[in-house]
Amino acid sequence: MLMEAKKSLKLMGYYFKFNISSVMEYRMSFLVQCFGMILNNSAFIFFWWILFENISTIGGYGFKDEMMLWALMSTSFGLCFVVFGNVNQITRMIINGELDSYLLQPKDPLINILCSKTIVSAWGDTLYGVILFFIIKGFHVRSFLLFLLFCITGALILASVLVTFHALSFYSGNTEGLAQLATEFFISFSIYPEGIFSNAVKYILYTVIPVAFVVYIPAKVINEFSLVMLLEVLGVALVWIVIAYTMFYKGLKKYESGNLITNKL
Structure with missing residues (x-):
């Protein structure tokens, strides 16, 4: 099991370096897309700032609390699609019978599929979240290390949920729409304070669409450390x-x- 994990991490590292080299061949396009995504996301800061200027708290969250949710979700989402950029193509590959070339290779097929592509705009999401964190918390080492850890776990949770929904295509046909809906739910629910949701919605956010473990609980741990919540x-x-x-x-x-x-690297 440990050896398989090491092999998977090594393969992920290889693909990560390869994908960086690929996007750097078109640096201007890469920079434009990253800057465009950062600019697009930044517009929401202004919206929330105006809102919190008129209302002191929403669902128990202040302006900085809300921005922490944005920072966590943006970087988690970005990392997910930077490292696992092919995750949303799984259903198409299953339906069209395009997994063959991955299955013939002596590598973990799932990791091979997921990491064989990166989404350029996702680098902008990742950087935006990191910048936003420093604006909120400043250069606080422990908080930043926790932030990075939770962004990694958040990316893994998001990727795992999407793989699970896409894998349903093996059993019941095309579930691409369902996976896309799961992505939209992740984004939509993660950028609003937990306190505004009913108990029924919160149950979903802790189970089927585990947004709580991507943003809500991590934000609490960063603000007030809890080993239990971290675990x-x-x-x-x-x-x-x-x-x-x-x-x-x-x-x-x-x-x-x-x-x-077809041939794959």
């Missing part, structure tokens, strides 16, 4: 990784080859 986030991340792997590899047994064999 809860790590545990949930591990559980979702196991669920994603199980769903994908059990579904893979139902996969029908499309006889589309």
Whole structure:
């Protein structure tokens, strides 16, 4: 198990370096897309600032609390699609029988699929969240290390949830729309204070769409450290990784080859 984890991390590192080299070939395009995404996201800061100028708290959250949610979600989302840029193509590849070339390689097929692409604009989301964190908390080492840890776990949780929904395509046909809906739910619910939601919605945010473990609980731990909450986030991340792997590899047994064999690095 440990050896397999090391191999997967090594493969992820290889793809990460390869993807960086690829996007750097078109530096101006890369910079424009990153800056454009940062500028787009920054517009929401102004919106929330105006709102909190007229209302002191919303659902128990102040302006800085709200911005911390944005920082966590933006960087988690960005990291997810920087490292696992191919995650939203899984359903298409299953339906069209395009997994063949990945299955023929002596590498973990799921990691190979996920990491073989990066989304350029996601680098802007990642950087935006980091900048926003420093604006909120300043150069506080412990808080920043916790922030980075939670952004990594958040990216893993988001990627695992999307893999799980896409893997349903092995069993019930095209579920791309369902996976897209899950992404939209993640983004929509994560940027609003937890206190405004009903208990029924909160139940969903702690289970099926685990937004709470991506932004709400991490934000609490960063502001007031709790080892129990930290372990809860790590545990949930591990559980979702196991669920994603199980769903994908059990579904893979139902996969029908499309006889589309192409060369991959």
